[in-house]
Amino acid sequence: MNSREFQRRLAGRARRAGLTLPIDLAAQLEAYYRLLAIWNEKVNLSGLKLSEVSPDAIDRLLIEPVVAARYVPAKAVRMLDVGTGGGSPAIPLALAAHCRSLLMAESKTRKSVFLREVVRTIGLKSAEVVTARFEEMLAWPNLHEAHDLVTVRAVRIESRILLTLQAFAKPGGLVFLFRGSGTSDPLENVPPPLAWKATYPLVEPLRSRLVVLAKRAVAGSVPRGTI
Numbered sequence: 001m002n003s004r005e006f007q008r009r010l011a012g013r014a015r016r017a018g019l020t021l022p023i024d025l026a027a028q029l030e031a032y033y034r035l036l037a038i039w040n041e042k043v044n045l046s047g048l049k050l051s052e053v054s055p056d057a058i059d060r061l062l063i064e065p066v067v068a069a070r071y072v073p074a075k076a077v078r079m080l081d082v083g084t085g086g087g088s089p090a091i092p093l094a095l096a097a098h099c100r101s102l103l104m105a106e107s108k109t110r111k112s113v114f115l116r117e118v119v120r121t122i123g124l125k126s127a128e129v130v131t132a133r134f135e136e137m138l139a140w141p142n143l144h145e146a147h148d149l150v151t152v153r154a155v156r157i158e159s160r161i162l163l164t165l166q167a168f169a170k171p172g173g174l175v176f177l178f179r180g181s182g183t184s185d186p187l188e189n190v191p192p193p194l195a196w197k198a199t200y201p202l203v204e205p206l207r208s209r210l211v212v213l214a215k216r217a218v219a220g221s222v223p224r225g226t227i
Contacts (some may be wrong), residue, residue, distance in 0.1 A: 006030050013058045017067050026227045030064050032120050035190035036061070036181055039114045041135070045086035056067035059203045064070050065071055067202045068210050076148035077101060080085065080168050082134045083155045087118055089178055090151060091103055099149070103125040105134050107208055135164060140160050153178035162213070166194050171217035181207035192216070 001212060007026055014021050021029070037050035048057045048064060065088055072093070075101040081090035084104040094102040102124065106112045112131040119127045129136070137143055150169045165175055175194065179185060188194050193216045202208040 004032065006033075006053060009053060009055075010058060010062065012068070013055060016205075017063050018061075018065070019066060021066070021093050021220050025095055028122055029066075029092055031089065032091055032118055033058075033062060035118055035121055036088075036114075038194070039117070040086070043110045043114060045111065045114060046088075049119035055205070059206055060208075061086075061088040062092050064178070064206065064208055066096040066180070068094055071176075071198075071200055071210060071212060072097040072099070072149060073174070076174070078147045079103070079151065080143070081105065081150045081163065082152045083107070083121040084115060084151065085186075086131075087115055087140040087152055089153055091118060091122075091124070091127075093151065094124070100126050103143075104129045105132055105137060107131065107133045117178050134168075138164060138167060138175045143168055145173075147169075147178060151172070151176040151178070156170075157189075159191050162194055164191070166213075166215050169215045171215055173215050175215070177211040177213065178202075179209050179211055185209075187211070187213050 007030065010026055010029065011021065036045060040046055040050050050057055068089060079094055079099040082102045082105050084090050084106045089172045090104050092101065104115050106115060106129065107125055111132055112129050116127045144167055147168050150165050159196065169175055185199060190196055190213060194213045195216055197214040200210045202210055
């Protein structure tokens with residue numbers, strides 16, 4: 001499929017979701033998708049059949065994260081994505097939201113190599129990839145309460161997982177949980193200092209949604225960088 005046809009399909013799916021994609025963003029999304037499709041032949045990055053550029057693939061990998069970017073506050077400059085895998089939602093979301101810093105945590109080496117190739121090819125100068133489980137990253141003090149936004153899709157959400165994730169978010173920061181049609185919202189298991197803020201629909205054909213949790217500031221705490 002040539003670039004004109006790809007862009008036509010991408011624009012069509014974007015319109016169905018109420019989006020108009022800037023030209024530069026559309027070009028970056030295409031570059032990311034094509035690289036993902038090539039690598040997916042050798043490394044299991046996505047269960048979707050990417051060679052066909054199907055509506056489901058475009059919606060899930062590209063459109064869904066761009067829709068979610070509507071809910072990223074303008075002040076959110078540092079983003080951490082946990083269990084990044086093939087790079088979605090992290091890469092399209094960071095591009096659409098103009099995040100100045102993106103840290104992608106992926107435990108599998110071959111997937112990390114792919115993510116670094118995307119960073120190099122697309123020119124995501126502010127992006128970094130670490131090959132580690134997010135539980136291991138708790139031992140890295142420089143990451144504690146360092147991010148405005150923490151995002152996760154392909155991780156089973158439990159209270160203990162949320163407690164770990166919130167450690168990386170600043171007081172007042174957000175945690176984005178990308179949920180599919182077959183997953184439940186863990187609203188009854190949200191542990192303090194996290195609290196449910198909102199749930200937004202993402203892509204209607206996928207019946208996907210975004211659960212947004214906010215990290216409350218603990219009384220008496222001093223935000224990082226103020227001392």
